[in-house]
Amino acid sequence: MKTINIKNSNEEIQIGKVVCVGRNYADHAKEMGNDIPDKFPIVFMKTATCMINSGESVVHPDYSENLHHEVELVLLIGSTVKNANDEEAENAIAGYAVGLDMTLRDLQFKSKEKGEPWTFAKIFDTSGVLSEFVSKDEYELTGNERIYLSVNGETKQDAIVGLMLFNPVETIKNISSRMTLEKGDLIFTGTPAGVSRVAKGDKLSGGIENIGNIETTIV
Numbered sequence: 001m002k003t004i005n006i007k008n009s010n011e012e013i014q015i016g017k018v019v020c021v022g023r024n025y026a027d028h029a030k031e032m033g034n035d036i037p038d039k040f041p042i043v044f045m046k047t048a049t050c051m052i053n054s055g056e057s058v059v060h061p062d063y064s065e066n067l068h069h070e071v072e073l074v075l076l077i078g079s080t081v082k083n084a085n086d087e088e089a090e091n092a093i094a095g096y097a098v099g100l101d102m103t104l105r106d107l108q109f110k111s112k113e114k115g116e117p118w119t120f121a122k123i124f125d126t127s128g129v130l131s132e133f134v135s136k137d138e139y140e141l142t143g144n145e146r147i148y149l150s151v152n153g154e155t156k157q158d159a160i161v162g163l164m165l166f167n168p169v170e171t172i173k174n175i176s177s178r179m180t181l182e183k184g185d186l187i188f189t190g191t192p193a194g195v196s197r198v199a200k201g202d203k204l205s206g207g208i209e210n211i212g213n214i215e216t217t218i219v
């Protein structure tokens with residue numbers, strides 16, 4: 001069973017569903033050659049079994065030639081919400097972390113081409129890396145926080161969280177209109193531009209200002 005830790009708290013929370021938003025930064029949608037979603041975010045899932053903590057290694061699957069990093073703001077859901085309004089969505093956020101949504105881009109492209117789900121591009125073991133969470137009681141997101149990631153010391157992704165097309169409240173409202181969200185569920189809120197291929201031996205390090213840092217090695 002996978003659990004997450006919250007800074008300055010002894011509570012261990014079991015990870016539930018892991019819901020991910022695609023194309024939530026216009027520049028990343030553009031670099032992938034995708035349209036920008038206007039009314040509703042692109043949503044897909046990862047699993048609790050994908051998740052590892054910062055400091056652990058990402059194991060490169062041998063059935064892919066194109067593993068990409070995606071650095072993202074991760075929301076921790078702290079209570080049950082369904083069809084949330086603004087206030088309920090805001091209150092459902094228990095904390096924030098920085099995460100990596102590691103993606104097998106070649107498998108994803110092949111699936112997209114065939115019109116098939118891209119599940120296997122996203123759910124391999126170790127494909128989700130999480131920093132420690134910061135409770136919303138301790139830090140409230142402003143949207144001005146910098147989000148960044150470097151590979152072997154070279155900056156690849158560098159943006160501001162507020163550039164998201166759907167902010168956390170809108171994201172929770174949209175997702176909870178289609179599925180119940182519960183305590184322990186995580187939402188990966190999408191990645192800014194600059195995703196790139198990584199290989200075995202590469203060292204990734206990144207973070208979100210005031211929220212946390214993340215590092216991993218590809219093995």
Ligand code: ZN
Pocket residue numbers: 020021022070072101188190191
């Ligand atoms: Zn992602």
